[in-house]
Amino acid sequence: MAAPKIVVTRLLSDVNMEKIRTSGAEVIEWTKDSACDRAWLLENVKGATGILCMFSESINEEVFAAAGPSLIVVSTMSVGTDHIALSSAYKRGILIGYTPDILTDAVADLTVLLALFAMRRGKEAINIVQSGQWPPFSPYALAGVGLSSSTTLGFLGFGRIAQSTLQRMLPFGPKKCLYNTRTKKDDVKLSEEMGCEMEWVEQERLARESDVLFVLCHGGEETKGLVGEEFLGRMKTTAVLVNTARVSSRSASEVEEDETGADLFSATRLSFDLCSIREPSSTQ
Incomplete structure (x- = not known):
């Protein structure tokens, strides 16, 4: 044989x-x-x-x-x-x-890293240090967005990685989390499991009220371009958007052809086909 x-x-x-x-x-x-x-x-x-x-x-x-x-x-x-x-x-x-759950912790770690990096303007600080152009002292230099008990976290998608990300974010102080999934969950039970106030909301409210919004929904045709101009237009100008959702079939070059800017404090991403944002940069 x-x-x-x-x-x-x-x-x-x-x-x-x-x-x-x-x-x-x-x-x-x-x-x-x-x-x-x-x-x-x-x-x-x-x-x-x-x-x-x-x-x-x-x-x-x-x-x-x-x-x-x-x-x-x-x-x-x-x-x-x-x-x-x-x-x-x-x-x-x-x-x-296939290999489910193999990268849950790793992606959750990176998602939190990107959130903090964006909120505290890490990219700008690193660029300044690497270019040798550290400016004179200014009380507002590189002032970013902080986390506190009044910070509302938002999740577009709430699977394993999203739940692991939330668990890592809670020690920084946030008490409230909004989320949107295809099927509504039991908020009371989920609040007990996660250790914070959980509330399922429609996508419009999720965009409007989130201070830090994590895009962690599934990929594919159903969610392609989900976070587009209309969604971004509803977000706070002080909001931070982190997209670490799984890439599906759309390439970065395709995104470059039809994307729009967004008036957000900061946006950073690991994947491309859900969000219409040109590059991980900070704007004020």
Whole structure:
């Protein structure tokens, strides 16, 4: 019986690759730390039993057809599965593996970092230090926005990462949190679980009342461009917007073509396709 064939579409760590190489399978590896060439994938996937991919590869019907009936599993090193044609996989009986919750703490940490960085004008301060242009003392130099018991936190989306982010933000003083999800939750129960006042609100109110707004909803066509000109126009001029939602199918270059500015204190992001903001910068 022939050994199973596994196609790995990205260079992984030596520890992980050693586990795969010693599994007894025939391993075909893309040996660069970059998205694999499409032609390479279609050629090497022929007769494959499994594919280990990243979200940078589109695993669609074309790939399934090239692999043929031998393909039984596709595993992606990502939380999202937008890049995989799930309906086609299910029809073909192909199993899908993914890595939920693996980056919850890391993304929550970075989300809080970005919020504090934006509120306290960290980018401007670093630029001044690195350029050697530290100005004379001024009582209002780099004055930013602080966190206190009167700060209202807002969350567009309230899944695992959002909840972990809120838990990290509460020690800074905020007592109230507004959130918007596709389905309304039990605010009383959620307030007890999170340790602060929780209230589900419509998106219009979320934009209008949040002092620090975190965009952490799911990606995909349903939410593409959700935080656009109209949404941003409702926000306070003193508000801070942090977008660490998962990127889906839209590229940064596409965002550059149709984005608008926003009169916010500061905006910073890790992803592109939900928000219409040109770059992580501070404006007053």
